[in-house]
């Protein structure tokens with residue numbers, strides 16, 4: 001088939017400017033470091049200072065740092081500090097993804113159920129908070145979970161009202177003000193809350209698309225509702241599940257805002273460190289190297305998921321990314 | 322005959338207020354082959370869906386071996402369905418589709434595999450077990466659907482136009498095969514088709530449906546030879562339907578002549594419809610001595626393989642005639658009809674439509 005190549009030009013241009021160029025830059029930054037140029041300062045008789053470089057040449061301007069190709073950042077990346085952070089990021093992202101799956105799948109399933117009236121409305125209610133600003137949402141959670149927050153205040157007043165409950169909590173060594181925030185659990189909570197709808201949507205979409213006549217056929221052949229689910233609905237929903245996993249896992253593994261807010265800096269993730277390199281530490285080169293690492297790991301992860309999808313392939317048109 | 326299914330005054334009114342079944346009653350015997358026949362949208366699929374358990378009737382009863390099964394979900398009914406739109410599982414291959422029922426019941430894998438092979442052979446798909454559903458033609462998919470239902474040896478098998486996608490030759494073969502299975506297995510077949518010839522050759526009884534109601538229930542011979550109203554007569558086979566006057570018992574007047582017939586009990590000078598099958602209308606040379614019969618002119622002549630089809634104008638009307646004996650266009654003929662070949666029917670609500678349709682032939 002003859003295609004009009006000219007039509008692709010705007011896209012290629014766009015891709016070149018916004019995808020290829022930044023990527024090349026990241027790779028370039030990743031494989032280079034800034035090195036100071038060694039020199040000796042010589043104060044001349046007239047009081048001016050000149051700078052002698054190692055090769056003996058003399059210049060009047062103070063030599064700047066130079067950019068040299070070096071893999072030292074790659075060595076640094078595998079230092080235990082950073083590996084630990086990467087590992088923690090993965091742990092937190094995997095837990096988040098699992099919780100989202102465990103919560104999201106049943107929700108999607110219930111919403112697609114035949115006795116469920118007006119699923120669109122409910123879906124909308126579920127998605128609605130996501131239209132609010134991301135920071136606002138996370139701050140709301142913080143004000144709920146703070147030491148002096150809504151939840152702790154409720155518990156406190158409950159303890160006043162029910163002395164038995166108070167005693168029971170005290171006997172189990174529960175503090176007056178429970179610390180909910182600034183730990184890994186808080187970070188996971190923040191992530192689950194923010195990413196849950198990314199899990200529900202794709203699963204809902206694939207289950208919704210399952211031809212109802214297939215479920216009827218299964219029932220006709222003697223499948224109880226549970227069997228219908230395991231034999232028909234579940235295999236069909238796998239592509240949606242895989243898509244949901246990617247949609248949750250990828251942002252979860254790279255986020256830094258949630259860990260900074262909900263974790264209060266006590267639970268740094270790989271994203272925090274990368275952000276740090278471009279901010280406070282101002283070491284763009286190392287930041288780029290770490291970004292490359294995360295990118296490779298995420299790509300490997302998605303490649304693995306895609307492979308599961310291919311092996312399974314009940315529904316063709318659903319593809320990851 | 323032992324009754325297996327007894328449907329009593331079944332009504333289905335959909336949410337939008339549409340009445341798909343308006344009080345259907347039918348008793349079906351064990352190992353009977355009953356065909357539902359009727360125009361598109363008359364409620365055949367809806368009736369099957371009620372029996373299979375996929376549609377909750379608005380009112381009425383479905384008794385299975387004497388027990389009302391309406392509250393039972395489909396998976397608890399010993400009934401299997403060949404769906405009009407197949408509903409095969411695309412994520413499973415052909416063999417897995419056919420084995421779906423036995424696997425659910427936890428039957429022995431080896432036994433099932435052998436049984437699946439046997440079923441596939443039965444429907445002419447030997448060696449197709451490993452194929453993907455999407456790679457099959459429509460007719461092949463339809464046969465997989467038949468195998469998938471048959472393998473369960475249900476008491477009652479519902480077949481919703483199971484042969485519609487097959488070519489004529491394959492369809493004939495499958496008709497024979499299904500009929501043989503039904504006879505040998507003792508399974509009760511409830512069969513839906515648009516094809517009246519299929520209905521006539523396969524069925525023990527036919528229910529002709531129209532607009533959510535059974536118009537006539539009877540053996541193929543009954544339905545063909547003694548249609549109860551103009552709709553049934555028109556729907557089954559080719560026919561001439563005319564309005565007539567029943568002068569008295571066993572004497573009916575149409576085409577301007579009086580004909581002796583075998584029907585009685587319509588009263589005197591009653592308006593009735595009559596049906597004449599094209600092969601029952603006999604043409605005689607105009608010189609034939611027979612008297613008091615209509616005369617006509619041959620208007621068209623078509624060779625149809627086994628017979629000739631002629632249209633003969635008699636005054637305002639045109640009769641469809643089948644004969645092995647061709648008569649040239651323009652020939653003047655006399656028309657005779659044996660008394661037992663005239664089927665007299667009461668006027669019904671559908672008569673005006675049917676009569677109009679038949680009158681239009683004359684234009």
Ligand SMILES: Nc1ncnc2c1ncn2[C@@H]1O[C@H](COP(=O)(O)OP(=O)(O)OP(=O)(O)O)[C@@H](O)[C@H]1O
Pocket residue numbers: 335336337339340341360361362363364365366367368405
């Ligand atoms: N869920 C529904 N809501 C409203 N009307 C419906 C519904 N299902 C079916 N109908 C209508 O009920 C009528 C009977 O449908 P049904 O499928 O039983 O027809 P059918 O006799 O099987 O036709 P065909 O020969 O074309 O398959 C049709 O007019 C159809 O549009």
Ligand SMILES: [Mg+2]
Pocket residue numbers: 365366367405481
């Ligand atoms: Mg139908």
